[in-house]
Amino acid sequence: MKSKLAAAPYLIWMAVFTIVPLGLVFYYGLTDQDGNFSIDNLSRMGMYTNIFFRSIWLAVIATVVCLIIAYPLAFILSRMDTHKQGTMLLLVMLPMWMNFLLRTYAWMTLLETNGVINKILGFVGLGPFEMINTQGAIVLGMVYNYVPFMILPLYSVMTKIDNSVIEAAQDLGSNSRQVLMKVIIPLSKPGIMTGITMVFVPSVSTFIISRMLGGGSNMLIGDLIEQQILGTSYNLNLGASISIVLMIFIFMIMAVMNQFDDEEMEGMII
Amino acid sequence: MKIKKIISALSVLALAVTSLSTTAFADVEVDGGYDYDRFRGKNVTLQVYNWGEYISDGSDGSLDVIGEFEKLTGIDVEYSTFPSNEDMYSVLKSGRSQYDIIIPSDYMIGKLIEEDMLEKINFDNVPNFTKYCDKKFLNPEYDPTNEYSAPYTWGTVCILYDASRIDEEITSWASLWDEKYSGQILMFNNPRDAMAIALIRLGYSLNTTDEKELKEAADLLIEQKPLVQAYVMDEVYDKMGNSNAFIAPYYVGDSYWIMETNPDLAVCIPEEGTNLFADAMCIPKNPNLDSNNDEKRKEAQIKKEAAEMFINYMYETQVALENIEYICYSTPHTGAYALLDEEVRNDPFLYPSDEFITEKTEAYVNLPQETNRYMDQLWTEIKISGDQNKWAFPLMLVACVAISVFTIVRRFIKKRKDNM
Known part of the structure; x- marks a missing residue:
């Protein structure tokens, strides 16, 4: 009983700030302006297939790139001296202390045709390259902004992998590839899953990155939702409908991910 | 009108909250005959909601318009900013905050009037408006009877x-x-x-x-x-x-x-x-003005009058001049216009001829x-448009099916292994 009582603050928090808003999203998504039940908004989703497709595609690429960058780093981090780990973690976290908008804005200045990177390349006779207003720039923005969310869960899982386990595998004759495939990756799976979720979900719903780095013509779902709510039409119902579809997509992808669920998966978030 | 720098979008929340001492003397010149002192010491606070970077704020030697108002009247001002008309509208509509002064654009004012979200301004409390507002900006399309708004810039x-x-x-x-x-x-x-x-x-x-x-x-x-x-x-x-x-x-x-x-x-x-386009000062509806509770109603009335005092203050020649020099737009204030540099006054883009304005321009309506x-x-x-990929949807379906088949097969194999 007591332990239940202790959970009360969060349960109340969740009820008020998660369940109720979620209910409201569904309410708006399934009604029209006058509050009558209607699925018209949902039926219009076919129009936005390309936007959905692009959002998911770019988010998948960003997640994979994050994983490739973060995985070796997290492993190296977890094998370092404790005080060095602290410094390195600080460096990972440091960009996150800055405002998200400023960080993205800074990339805009870097990537412009007359921007910093092209100027530097110009000195060695290269370019100028067209970097901004491309899908690559959007992916770059996502990776840059969300890679700490991949590093941190991976790191926290990997610090728990005891060196003696790796040594045992080596003693039993595993080469380094086998150690990686049979010991480290299986043991760090919960971290991989958490990292993927934490990068994929914000990437798929971002809007400011695509607007600033994508030049406004690479519209993502986030932009579309924002346009419904802060645009001239103030169409909360359509915005909510799009959100529902997005949630269902994420839910589906997460459900598929959970199919990889194994016994050793405890410790994973979601 | 639109925000000046992205940084200001970050400071959407309150900017100027504190006023120092209320007894200090103001440095701003105001026209005589208006009692700016009547709310001093009555603990009145005004919530002002404006575009980002859209008022002279004391930087680079300009006049700190809000600070001076607080000194002059003893009224506290809580100043906050919005990045777009639509942002402002959704804040107002959701009832998240009560504002006493807002400065939206033309078509948005039309929309707010239509939805009964604005108070009528008592222009008896804003003598400077009748005195200084350029006649061609009276009774605009968005507020045809000119009861709800006082133009700020255009x-x-x-x-x-x-x-x-x-x-x-x-x-x-x-x-x-x-x-x-x-x-x-x-x-x-x-x-x-x-x-x-x-x-x-x-x-x-x-x-x-x-x-x-x-x-x-x-x-x-x-x-x-x-x-x-x-x-x-x-x-x-x-x-x-x-x-x-x-x-x-x-x-x-x-x-x-x-x-x-x-x-x-x-x-x-x-x-x-x-x-x-024009941006104009308006007073949003305050439900307390119709309250049955005498105390609340009285407080709301004082606030509304203080808001009108603010509009009057913004129409003081010096204040209007400082603001317009700061934000670079065009002013509807005849007094401030007369004091501008000749070069600015004759600028064909900032102050196009009356003829061009009537014949070649059109304002947005709601x-x-x-x-x-x-x-x-x-x-x-x-x-x-342009990147309609007809393969997008089929490909997505194929991917979904492939992933499903993969997981099912994987489960099946695993189960068989476990049973062995």
């Missing part, structure tokens, strides 16, 4: 271009469709402003509700899309300021601001005409909801 949409890289003199909106500048054209990233340019080119009204005309405008924008480098709003500061594009439509005040950082830039108002929605739908179509 301006037009112009073309900003890089004269060092464009040889000809730009005189027409058609330049935004010129293939010579392919990849170097910026365009508004909001449906209303972008459609307006296309509608002007087609010779239609900016406020058309005719779906056929709107569709034609959308088609024109789709035709333009391959030439457009990016759809932007405030990013234009960075892009034009650092010569990353040749040509962009933007609001004239902001364009002057950008020109200060990049001397290669030039401005023109296209000959076909343009949108004339459109019916269906038109807004239709326009938004067209806008989305414009945005997704």
Whole structure:
């Protein structure tokens, strides 16, 4: 009983700030302006297939790139001296202390045709390259902004992998590839899953990155939702409908991910 | 009108909250005969909600307009800013906060009036308005009886271009469709402003509700899309300021601001005409004014009168002059206009002739909801045009099926292994 009582603050928090808003999203998504039940908004989703497709595609690429960058780093981090780990973690976290908008804005200045990177390349006779207003720039923005969310869960899982386990595998004759495939990756799976979720979900719903780095013509779902709510039409119902579809997509992808669920998966978030 | 720098978007929350001592003497010159002192010591607080970077704030030797008001009247001002009319509207509509003064644009004021979200201003408490407001800004289309608003600034949409890289003199909106500048054209990233340019080119009204005309405008924008480098709003500061594009439509005040950082830039108002916009001070509805509770009603009445005092103060010549010099737009205040530099007063883009204004410009009015929605739908179509990949949806389906099959097979194999 007591332990239940202790959970009360969060349960109340969740009820008020998660369940109720979620209910409201569904309410708006399934009604029209006058509050009558209607699925018209949902039926219009076919129009936005390309936007959905692009959002998911770019988010998948960003997640994979994050994983490739973060995985070796997290492993190296977890094998370092404790005080060095602290410094390195600080460096990972440091960009996150800055405002998200400023960080993205800074990339805009870097990537412009007359921007910093092209100027530097110009000195060695290269370019100028067209970097901004491309899908690559959007992916770059996502990776840059969300890679700490991949590093941190991976790191926290990997610090728990005891060196003696790796040594045992080596003693039993595993080469380094086998150690990686049979010991480290299986043991760090919960971290991989958490990292993927934490990068994929914000990437798929971002809007400011695509607007600033994508030049406004690479519209993502986030932009579309924002346009419904802060645009001239103030169409909360359509915005909510799009959100529902997005949630269902994420839910589906997460459900598929959970199919990889194994016994050793405890410790994973979601 | 639009926010000046992205940084100001970050400071959307309260800026100036504290006033120092209420006894200090004000440094601002005000007209005699108005009792600015009547609310001193009565603990009145005004919530002012304005565009970002849209008031003289004391930086670089300008006048700290809000601070001076607090000194002059003893009224506390809580000043906060919004990045767009629509942001302001959704804050107001959701009832998240009660504001005493807001400064939205024309069509938004029309919308607020229509939805009964504004109080009528008692202009007896705003003598400076009748004294100084230029007659041509009285009874505007968005507030035909001029009961709800007092114009703060006005301006037009112009073309900003890089004269060092464009040889000809730009005189027409058609330049935004010129293939010579392919990849170097910026365009508004909001449906209303972008459609307006296309509608002007087609010779239609900016406020058309005719779906056929709107569709034609959308088609024109789709035709333009391959030439457009990016759809932007405030990013234009960075892009034009650092010569990353040749040509962009933007609001004239902001364009002057950008020109200060990049001397290669030039401005023109296209000959076909343009949108004339105005931002005006309004008092949002305060439900307490109709309250049955005497105390609450009285408090609301005092607040409303204090808000009117604020509007009157903003119409003081010195204050209006400082504000307009700070924000670079055009002023409807005759006193401030007379004191501007001659060069500014004769600037054909900041202060176009009366003839041009009446014949070639049109202000936005509030459109019916269906038109807004239709326009938004067209806008989305414009945005997704050109990269319609007919394989997108089938591919997505195939991917879904593949993933499902993969997981099912995987489960099956695993189960078999476990049973062995």
